Amino acid sequence: MGAKKVQKSYEEINERIRKGEAVVVTAEEIIDIVEEKGVVEAAREVDVVTTGTFAPMCSSGAFLNFGHTSPKIKAHRVWLNNVPAYAGLAAVDIYIGATEPAKDDPLNKVYPGSFDYGGGHLIHDLVAGKEVELVVEGYGTHCYPNKLVQMRVTLDDFVDAFLFNPRNAYQNYNCAINLSDKVIYTYMGTLKPQGGNVNYCSAGQLSPLLNDPYYRTIGVGTKIFLGGGEGFVVWSGTQHNPHVPRGANGVVKGPAGTIAVVGDLKGMKPEWLRGGSIQGYGPTMIVGIGIPIPILDEEMARFTAVKDEEIYTQIVDYGVDYPQGVNKSYGEVSYKELKSGQIILNGKEIPTVPLSSYLKAKEIASILKEWIQDGWFTLGVPQKTLPI
Amino acid sequence: MLYTQKIVLRFSKKTWDKPIVYRLAKDYNLIFNILKASVFPKQESLMVLELSGTEENYHRGIEYLMSKGITVEPIEHDIERDEAVCIHCGACTAVCPTGALSIHRETMEVSFCTEMCVGCELCIKACPVRAMKASF
Ligand code: SF4
Ligand code: SF4
Numbered sequence: 315m316g317a318k319k320v321q322k323s324y325e326e327i328n329e330r331i332r333k334g335e336a337v338v339v340t341a342e343e344i345i346d347i348v349e350e351k352g353v354v355e356a357a358r359e360v361d362v363v364t365t366g367t368f369a370p371m372c373s374s375g376a377f378l379n380f381g382h383t384s385p386k387i388k389a390h391r392v393w394l395n396n397v398p399a400y401a402g403l404a405a406v407d408i409y410i411g412a413t414e415p416a417k418d419d420p421l422n423k424v425y426p427g428s429f430d431y432g433g434g435h436l437i438h439d440l441v442a443g444k445e446v447e448l449v450v451e452g453y454g455t456h457c458y459p460n461k462l463v464q465m466r467v468t469l470d471d472f473v474d475a476f477l478f479n480p481r482n483a484y485q486n487y488n489c490a491i492n493l494s495d496k497v498i499y500t501y502m503g504t505l506k507p508q509g510g511n512v513n514y515c516s517a518g519q520l521s522p523l524l525n526d527p528y529y530r531t532i533g534v535g536t537k538i539f540l541g542g543g544e545g546f547v548v549w550s551g552t553q554h555n556p557h558v559p560r561g562a563n564g565v566v567k568g569p570a571g572t573i574a575v576v577g578d579l580k581g582m583k584p585e586w587l588r589g590g591s592i593q594g595y596g597p598t599m600i601v602g603i604g605i606p607i608p609i610l611d612e613e614m615a616r617f618t619a620v621k622d623e624e625i626y627t628q629i630v631d632y633g634v635d636y637p638q639g640v641n642k643s644y645g646e647v648s649y650k651e652l653k654s655g656q657i658i659l660n661g662k663e664i665p666t667v668p669l670s671s672y673l674k675a676k677e678i679a680s681i682l683k684e685w686i687q688d689g690w691f692t693l694g695v696p697q698k699t700l701p702i
Numbered sequence: 703m704l705y706t707q708k709i710v711l712r713f714s715k716k717t718w719d720k721p722i723v724y725r726l727a728k729d730y731n732l733i734f735n736i737l738k739a740s741v742f743p744k745q746e747s748l749m750v751l752e753l754s755g756t757e758e759n760y761h762r763g764i765e766y767l768m769s770k771g772i773t774v775e776p777i778e779h780d781i782e783r784d785e786a787v788c789i790h791c792g793a794c795t796a797v798c799p800t801g802a803l804s805i806h807r808e809t810m811e812v813s814f815c816t817e818m819c820v821g822c823e824l825c826i827k828a829c830p831v832r833a834m835k836a837s838f
Contacts, residue, residue, distance in 0.1 A: 672810035
């Protein structure tokens with residue numbers, strides 16, 4: 315791109331935010347601004363672009379410390395509202411994962427199982443201020459003699475509670491069809507036989523990592539909207555893979571980058587962390603994430619102006635290929651096509667079904683915009699950007 | 703007196719291709735109106751029917767359907783959406799056979815049209831946050 319005509323530092327932008335002078339727009343609004351004024355002028359005018367996504371994110375969970383009881387116990391097995399938590403940590407530290415089904419769940423015994431309650435629901439209930447039942451079994455040691463603790467607790471009773479999601483906000487994702495001859499129930503939703511519908515799960519032009527395709531501004535220390543509160547990117551997420559084919563605009567054409575995020579559960583809101591039940595698959599958590607992207611120069615203005623018709627993904631068969639580990643694409647479609655309600659595959663019209671809420675993604679981007687405009691939410695300077 | 707009922711039929715793989723529904727008219731003198739059909743060759747299919755006739759013929763017709771291995775469920779529940787719970791994801795539109803649940807493309811808002819709903823209840827478990835509810 316040669317010498318940049320516009321150059322702004324994080325410090326300059328943060329100074330403007332603190333003074334209440336920063337110009338903040340959403341990833342939808344920047345599209346028109348760039349179209350109208352060009353990237354250079356847009357970069358001059360706009361300081362921050364806010365993104366958002368609200369979708370099932372299975373790789374999520376929370377670390378909880380339930381505090382010492384008397385007599386003390388070293389947790390060996392733990393259940394919260396009957397949902398097992400992992401206790402292989404120090405005495406009263408546990409981790410509850412979003413996809414953990416309740417102990418007595420019939421799972422898929424009567425197929426497709428409904429998975430009414432799991433880790434995601436439990437985390438939501440805690441954030442909603444509900445009382446939950448904590449059961450802890452210990453095997454007894456000299457220092458931790460207690461063998462059973464049973465109590466009703468709320469989020470306030472926990473000494474510490476923070477969300478720690480090892481993989482969220484996938485930069486793009488496959489869209490799913492089913493080429494087998496029976497209905498299947500997957501983490502990508504219900505898929506009718508013989509390509510009866512195609513399901514997709516991305517906020518497209520609003521999605522955080524699709525607005526910063528080379529992770530120039532997203533990395534360890536980036537401050538984000540997480541579950542309605544403040545969170546941070548703390549590492550690249552599991553399965554982060556920047557080496558996915560990209561379009562001329564730099565945008566990946568399949569699942570690529572991911573982030574690991576953390577945030578204080580006590581500052582989150584129940585409407586942005588929702589328990590989910592995916593029929594035939596399992597419980598999950600629907601997580602709201604928004605990332606502010608600083609417009610450091612005209613390149614960032616161009617990146618954030620990406621629109622649905624410029625973002626492509628692959629059609630993958632979940633009937634046979636995916637479960638067998640076969641990596642095959644049946645075609646490429648844009649999010650504009652997916653959002654239109656139908657795509658054409660081999661001459662056949664197929665209805666499309668979203669799993670990620672575009673409406674809520676937009677709301678998150680707007681909330682984050684307000685937070686920044688209000689002057690209290692400044693940008694975190696990444697100490698190490700995601701691997702590229 | 704004319705007896706009218708709305709029912710949901712679920713066909714297994716084996717029965718889909720038989721002209722069963724037409725026998726209802728021929729042998730049981732029932733007037734039928736197919737409100738919705740999603741029939742896939744060689745797989746489970748679903749059909750929503752409105753049947754009218756004498757009450758006796760209606761029950762004989764239902765018995766006939768069941769004898770052919772078809773699951774028959776009357777539509778007796780009103781389906782409601784809890785607006786405070788719905789997150790407008792769109793997952794339910796994969797299963798709704800009538801288009802009662804549909805997406806407004808401009809805003810990507812998911813709307814629920816009670817008049818178009820036939821009460822098949824497929825959306826209840828397809829909705830990840832359980833916004834769709836049957837009231838008795
Ligand atoms: S019950 Fe649900 S899936 Fe069935 S027609 Fe009504 S809205 Fe559609
Ligand atoms: S699946 Fe449930 S939450 Fe999603 S749009 Fe349908 S009713 Fe609303």
